[in-house]
Amino acid sequence: MTNKIYSDADSALEGISSGATIMFGGFASAGSPSNLILALKRRGTRHLIGIANNIGLGDKLDELCEAQQIRKMIASFAIRATGTRQSLFEQQYRRGEVELELVPQGTLAERMRAAGAGIPGFYTPTGVGTVIAEGKEVKSFDGLDYLLERALTADFALIKADTADRLGNLTYHGTGRNFNPVMATAARTVIVEVGRIVEPGDLDPELVVTPGLYVDRIVRCDPIPIRWHA
Amino acid sequence: MALTRELIALRIARELHDGMSVNLGIGLPTLVSNFLPSGIHVMLQAENGVLGYGAVREDEFDSDYINAGGQPVSILPGACFFDSAQSFAMIRGGHLDVSVLGGLQVSAAGDLANWLVPSRGGGSIGGAMDLAAGARRLIVAMEHSTSKGEPKVLDRCTYPLTAERSVDLVVTDLAVISVESDGLLLREVAPGHSAADIQRITGAMLRIAPDLHEIQL
Numbered sequence: 001m002t003n004k005i006y007s008d009a010d011s012a013l014e015g016i017s018s019g020a021t022i023m024f025g026g027f028a029s030a031g032s033p034s035n036l037i038l039a040l041k042r043r044g045t046r047h048l049i050g051i052a053n054n055i056g057l058g059d060k061l062d063e064l065c066e067a068q069q070i071r072k073m074i075a076s077f078a079i080r081a082t083g084t085r086q087s088l089f090e091q092q093y094r095r096g097e098v099e100l101e102l103v104p105q106g107t108l109a110e111r112m113r114a115a116g117a118g119i120p121g122f123y124t125p126t127g128v129g130t131v132i133a134e135g136k137e138v139k140s141f142d143g144l145d146y147l148l149e150r151a152l153t154a155d156f157a158l159i160k161a162d163t164a165d166r167l168g169n170l171t172y173h174g175t176g177r178n179f180n181p182v183m184a185t186a187a188r189t190v191i192v193e194v195g196r197i198v199e200p201g202d203l204d205p206e207l208v209v210t211p212g213l214y215v216d217r218i219v220r221c222d223p224i225p226i227r228w229h230a
Numbered sequence: 231m232a233l234t235r236e237l238i239a240l241r242i243a244r245e246l247h248d249g250m251s252v253n254l255g256i257g258l259p260t261l262v263s264n265f266l267p268s269g270i271h272v273m274l275q276a277e278n279g280v281l282g283y284g285a286v287r288e289d290e291f292d293s294d295y296i297n298a299g300g301q302p303v304s305i306l307p308g309a310c311f312f313d314s315a316q317s318f319a320m321i322r323g324g325h326l327d328v329s330v331l332g333g334l335q336v337s338a339a340g341d342l343a344n345w346l347v348p349s350r351g352g353g354s355i356g357g358a359m360d361l362a363a364g365a366r367r368l369i370v371a372m373e374h375s376t377s378k379g380e381p382k383v384l385d386r387c388t389y390p391l392t393a394e395r396s397v398d399l400v401v402t403d404l405a406v407i408s409v410e411s412d413g414l415l416l417r418e419v420a421p422g423h424s425a426a427d428i429q430r431i432t433g434a435m436l437r438i439a440p441d442l443h444e445i446q447l
Contacts, residue, residue, distance in 0.1 A: 027296075028296055028300035029300060030278065030294050030295075076354065077354040077356045079354050080352070080354065094352070104355050104360050105318065105357040106317075106318030106321060106357060107359075109313075109317070112315070125322070125363040126322060126360045126364075126393075128393075129341075130359065130391045131391075132355075174292065174294035175294055175295060175311065176293075177279050178278050178279050179313070179314045181315075182314055182315045209313070
């Protein structure tokens with residue numbers, strides 16, 4: 001049986017090199033693989049293309065912008081429409097130093113789900129008649145228009161789960177689930193940080209959310225506490 | 231008298247019936263959850279993967295129990311969690327009864343613009359486009375005019391669109407307007423206002439409902 005367990009976050013990132021496309025799980029404060037992100041920051045790998053729901057003020061992902069490690073983000077939420085405080089990413093974006101591809105959140109999720117499911121393209125009503133439709137094929141089904149969207153894959157996925165068994169079966173906690181299970185299917189190498197690793201048989205098969213075959217590397221980390229401010 | 235944000239939320243809450251599943255967008259729509267009529271059971275769905283969340287709670291912050299705005303919320307008996315692909319299948323597949331979104335502009339045809347203000351040079355989409363595209367019934371909550379007094383209900387939106395022809399009802403601080411196949415219908419006015427008052431500050435033609443009345447609060 002392959003040993004998927006790594007002793008620390010830094011070694012779990014082996015093979016991530018310049019220019020890699022990396023998916024990052026998480027939605028706002030929930031389910032973000034913070035330890036893996038900080039390890040990536042320590043690693044210093046640059047010219048990264050990041051795929052995530054959000055990269056905003058206070059998000060761990062934004063710390064990767066301190067040393068300008070990210071050259072492009074694919075995200076649903078990156079720029080605030082209101083307010084004066086800006087994340088590092090937004091500041092770099094407004095200066096033209098980084099690229100941003102804004103994708104509607106549902107389309108982002110479905111592009112990754114499709115990739116993991118062997119579906120190269122699909123039609124969605126989301127974005128018809130908006131800037132999102134620019135350059136995309138439109139097809140009509142039963143009198144309604146839909147946009148053709150393509151599957152989205154990555155070299156690596158850094159995800160956060162609650163518990164893993166040694167085979168990589170994963171369970172999640174609350175809204176910390178979000179994009180993590182989807183990304184687990186859509187990247188070539190999937191690295192998960194968990195608070196707990198158990199033995200095969202400790203997880204009820206009825207409750208496993210991510211089957212272990214999707215997961216390549218497991219590292220146990222203490223979660224980084226999050227303070228919430230309104 | 232213009233409605234406060236809370237009163238707009240209260241008026242919208244009256245559109246919700248027992249047994250409905252509802253998505254409340256970030257911002258003003260979130261307040262609707264504070265005004266759900268007692269005795270009716272409504273399931274709140276958050277795009278980030280929960281059906282059955284409750285009030286915002288500030289006592290015990292579990293960072294894994296948040297709504298789409300990142301606020302910590304209570305999780306009610308009968309709730310369930312799911313991933314983002316499943317969440318948007320629920321949303322896009324038209325399985326939710328009502329979506330409530332904030333608005334920057336709404337057009338006479340029911341187009342919605344709510345994600346980017348051109349003068350600010352940026353904005354984010356989040357789940358808004360999917361919510362608008364998939365909604366069985368879409369209610370927009372917004373002020374009737376901008377802070378500069380410009381109309382937000384218009385013949386055609388000038389801001390980048392969130393979705394075309396998706397809005398069913400607009401509730402503002404001054405009026406309740408429904409989007410019909412032949413244009414906008416003014417149904418209710420804020421206390422002390424006439425239909426003419428509302429038409430004056432609206433950038434599109436309003437038909438007046440035969441039973442036009444004041445918003446009952």
